[in-house]
Amino acid sequence: MKLVPLRIIVCVKQVPDVDEIRIDKENETLVTENVHKVLNSDDTNALEEALKIKDMYEDTQVTAVTMGPPEAKDMLLECLALGADDAVLITDNILEDSDTLVTAEVLSAAIRKIGGYDLILTGRQATGGDTAQVGPQLAEKLQISQLTVVLNLKIENDMKTIIAMIESESKYKTVKLQMPCLLTAVKELNEPRSMSLRGILGAKKKEIKVWSVKDIGVSPDAVGSKASPTKVVRTFVPLHNKNCKFIRAETETEAAQMLLKEVQGKYIIR
Ligand code: FAD
Numbered sequence: 001m002k003l004v005p006l007r008i009i010v011c012v013k014q015v016p017d018v019d020e021i022r023i024d025k026e027n028e029t030l031v032t033e034n035v036h037k038v039l040n041s042d043d044t045n046a047l048e049e050a051l052k053i054k055d056m057y058e059d060t061q062v063t064a065v066t067m068g069p070p071e072a073k074d075m076l077l078e079c080l081a082l083g084a085d086d087a088v089l090i091t092d093n094i095l096e097d098s099d100t101l102v103t104a105e106v107l108s109a110a111i112r113k114i115g116g117y118d119l120i121l122t123g124r125q126a127t128g129g130d131t132a133q134v135g136p137q138l139a140e141k142l143q144i145s146q147l148t149v150v151l152n153l154k155i156e157n158d159m160k161t162i163i164a165m166i167e168s169e170s171k172y173k174t175v176k177l178q179m180p181c182l183l184t185a186v187k188e189l190n191e192p193r194s195m196s197l198r199g200i201l202g203a204k205k206k207e208i209k210v211w212s213v214k215d216i217g218v219s220p221d222a223v224g225s226k227a228s229p230t231k232v233v234r235t236f237v238p239l240h241n242k243n244c245k246f247i248r249a250e251t252e253t254e255a256a257q258m259l260l261k262e263v264q265g266k267y268i269i270r
Contacts, residue, residue, distance in 0.1 A: 004159060005057070005059035005060055005061060006053060006057060006059075006060040006061070006118045006119065006155075006159065007060075007061050007063075007115075007116055007117045007118050007119075008050040008053060008054075008060060008061065008062045008063070008117070008118065008119045008120075008121065009063050009065055009111055009114065009117050009119070009120045009121070010043070010046050010047045010050050010062060010063070010064050010065070010079070010084065010120075010121045010122075011043070011046070011065050011066070011107055011120065011121070011122040011123075011134070011135075011138070012039060012040065012043040012046070012047065012064050012065070012066050012075060012076070012079055012123075013039075013040045013043060013066060013068065013123070013126045014037045014038070014039065014040070014066065014068050014069075014071070014072045014074075014075040015037065015038060015039075015040045015126055015127040015128050016030075016032045016035040016036070016037060016038075016127070016128060017035055017036045017037070017038050018127055020035040020036060021035055023237055025237065028234075028235055028236045028237055029235060030128075030235075037071065037072075037074075037075065038075075039075050039078055039079070040123050040126045040127055041123070041127065041187065042122075042123025042124045042125060042126070042184075042185055042186055042187065043122070043123040043126070043185075044192040045123065045185040045186060045187055045189045045190055045192060046121035046122055046123050046183075046184075046185035047062075047064065047079055047082060047084065047121070047192070048082075048189075048190045048191070048192040048193060049121055049153065049183075049185055049189055049190055050062045050084070050119075050121055051082065051083040051084075051193065052190065053119075053155060054083065056155075057155075057159075061085050061086075062083065062084045062085050063084065063085065063086050063087065063088065063114060064076055064079035064080070064084040064086075064087040064088070065087070065088045065090075065107060065110055065111065065114070066087075066088070066089055066090070067089075067090040067091070067095060067098075067103055067106050067107060067110070068089065068090075068091060069091060070089075070091050072089055072091070073089055073208060073210075076089055076208050077203050077204075077208070078195065078203075080199075080202075080203035080206045080208070081195045081196075081199040081200045081202070081203035082192075082193060082195055082199060083193075083199060084206075085206065086206055086207045086208070086209070087206070087207070087208045087209070088110055088114065088208070088209045088210075088211060089208060089209070089210045089211070090106055090107075090110050090211050090212075090213070090216060091210060091211075091212070092212045092213045092214075092223075094213055094220050094223055094224050095213065095223050095224065096224060096225075097224050097225035097228065098223050098224055098225070098227070098228055099225075099228035099229065099230035100129065100131050100133040100134050100137060100230065101133075101137055101228065101229055101230070102222070102223050102224070102227050102228050103134050103137075104133075104134050104137035104138045104140075104141050105141060105218065105222060105223075106213070106216065106218060106223060107134070107138050107141075108138055108141035108142050109216040109217060109218045110211060110216045111138075111142065112142075112216075113211070113215075113216050113217070117180055118159075118179040118180050119162070119179055119180065119181065119182075119183070120138065120139075120142075120144070120180070120181075120182040120183070121182075121183055121184075121185055122134060122135035122138065122182065122183075122184050122185070123135070123184065123185055123186075124148060124149055124184045124185065124186045132148070132184070135148060135182060135184040136148060136184075138182060139181075139182040142180075142182070144180050144181050144182055145177050145178065145181040145182070146181060146182040146183070146184075147164050147166050147175060147177065147181065147182075147183050147184070148166065148183075148184040149166050149167045149168070149184060149186055150164045150165070150166055150183045150184060150185055150186070150189060151164075151165045151166060151167055151172070151186065151188050151189060152164065152165040152189065153165070153183065153189070160178060160179055161176060161177070161178055161179070162176070162177055162178075162179060162181060162183070163175070163176050164177070164183060167186075245262070247259055247262070
């Protein structure tokens with residue numbers, strides 16, 4: 001029986017390298033100028049899972065998609081070198097100041113333009129924003145099923161069903177769901193591969209489509225800060241007061257009583 005090729009879309013984001021980010025304590029902002037940009041960590045796991053499926057079913061088509069500045073092309077080249085078949089960059093000045101909901105709207109419009117898909121993989125969260133909202137919002141926009149924090153996944157022989165293990169409130173659950181669907185990946189899902197020289201050389205021959213907001217049929221009024229329901233009121237560095245007190249007592253009961261008194265005094269419990 002000839003298997004129908006799978007179509008997988010992986011949403012990837014270019015983020016500042018966390019090891020290089022500094023905090024401007026005076027203005028309470030993150031300093032990201034001159035910081036290297038890298039492929040978001042969870043997205044490397046999302047891409048790896050798509051490539052593992054492609055290793056198993058070689059007709060699988062993997063497309064990496066990002067919304068970002070023109071420099072995000074470098075990250076897409078990395079995805080192509082790792083094994084993605086093609087890539088899409090949605091870039092436009094009017095996207096500046098877009099929040100997660102607008103990001104999901106733009107990605108959903110681009111994915112509709114790409115055409116059919118069986119599976120969409122995203123990271124759970126992206127360094128910087130760290131909201132973990134884009135994956136679930138995208139599934140909602142596309143009206144498809146979703147599973148978040150996927151630790152393990154397998155495609156059934158019918159090539160239509162996924163069996164995935166997810167983490168949910170300190171429990172593990174095994175869930176079966178039909179494609180098309182969206183899954184969000186975490187680092188426990190797999191061990192991302194490294195780029196090969198052959199992959200790097202081959203990447204330049206693969207296609208990166210560059211689309212504007214107009215190209216994907218989204219109104220300019222639906223993007224940017226005016227269309228974003230999230231308003232950042234204040235950014236600040238939280239103060240952590242790490243006072244440590246050792247309780248010393250003759251017996252465990254006495255120690256417990258002293259501890260109780262201590263936390264009651266601090267209104268942690270009554
Ligand atoms: P998460 O929801 O944590 O990401 C989850 C996963 O979704 C990622 O692992 C990835 O797979 C996917 N994903 C997320 N973002 C993208 C993307 N862009 N392309 C493809 N896949 C993606 N950011 C800017 O870069 N420039 C701005 O001008 C800007 N202005 C903002 C203004 C406001 C008011 C707010 C609230 C945010 C702004 N941001 C801006 C941040 C931007 O909206 C978020 O970085 C972005 O929506 C992703 O959110 P997140 O980092 O929390 O991702």
